[in-house]
Amino acid sequence: MLKRFAVIASVLVLLSVALAATAQEPVLLQYNPAPGTTVKYQMNIRGTTVVTAMQKAQKTDLETNMKLEQxxxxxxxxxxxxMTTTIQEGTITVNNTPTPLPAIGQIIKVKMAKNGEVVESEGMDQGNFNQMQIKFPDKPVKTGDSWDSSIQPNPQLPIPLSVKYTVLGFETVDGYECVKLQSNVTSEQGQAGSINLNVKATGKIWFAYKAGIMVKNEVTSNMIMVMESxxxxxxxxxxxxxxxxxxKMGIVK
Structure with missing residues (x-):
């Protein structure tokens, strides 16, 4: 159960990170932080799972807190x-019982194109890391523009996902000039062998288009999985x- 929670959470972590939309020239969105740039993030994932089998339901409350350095x-x-991403500290709490996150100290090395496509990775499966990145369009965007992306099936999530990003506006967050994006994630097909899986998620992402980094991310997701044993x-x-x-994920000092 914890592994499933971690996989679904990681898949959705960067798919989607108060609105004051103003007139703004189109901007080209790229990951382009300068060498030596170091950013720390605090991330909180909270939720519940309900597993029903043999006419009995079991509810589990889950919460993960972690601090990352990129x-x-x-x-x-x-x-x-x-770039490298290091999990500096973290806990996972199951039904009010906390334990240290097993991945503390893990370092993930990634080479990434400016549009978000992962070229190489070390310390994490490249396919999984690709799922965590927004792939930006190759032309400037303005308020109201949108583009589509997809996440291919993998052993942990055996169905494709469709993602639509929409530019909501521009605002300043923690001193960064950001574009505010909305993300909508849906499963393209439900059946994968003996598993029927339905995934939906909506989120808001604040991306600092001048600094070339993600500043803030908020996602709400729902998953229904039915399998035969x-x-x-x-x-x-x-x-x-x-x-x-x-x-909820955001930059911390």
Whole structure:
């Protein structure tokens, strides 16, 4: 259960991070922080899961808190950004019982194009990291513009996801001039073998278009998964899992 919670949360972490939309010239969105740039984030994921099997339901309250440090270590000749992300501290709380996060101290190395596409990764499966990045369009955007993206199936999440981003406006957050985006995530198909999975998420992302970094991220997600378990003797039992998560992530000093 904890692994499933971590996977779904990580998939949605960067898909979606008060509105004062003003007239603004179109801007080109790129990840382009200068070498040596170091940013720290505080992230909180809170939610519940309800698993129903054999006509019995079990509810679990989950909460994860972690502090991340992201550092740009270099930029190659093609303009790709080389950076590390370190999980500095964190706890996961299950039904009011906290335990240290197992991944404390883990370092993830990534080489990423300016549009968000992951070129190389170390310390984490590249496919998983690709899912956590927004892929920006190759032309400037303004308020009201939108673009589509997709997340391909993987062993942890065996169905494709469709993502739509919309520019809501521009505002200043923590001293950064940001574009405010809305993200909407939906599952493109529900069936994956013996698993029927439905995922929906909505979020707001504040991206500092001059500094080239994410400043703030808020996501609410819902997942319904129904799978059949072989009980033996030709008997099968349906297991219904429902998960609701709220993620908040932002820069800390």
């Amino acid at each position: 550092k740009v270590t270099g930029v190659d000749k093609q303009g790709n950004i080389e 072989d009980m033996g003797g030709g008997k099968k039992e349906k297991i219904d899992t429902r998960m609701n998560l709220t993620l």
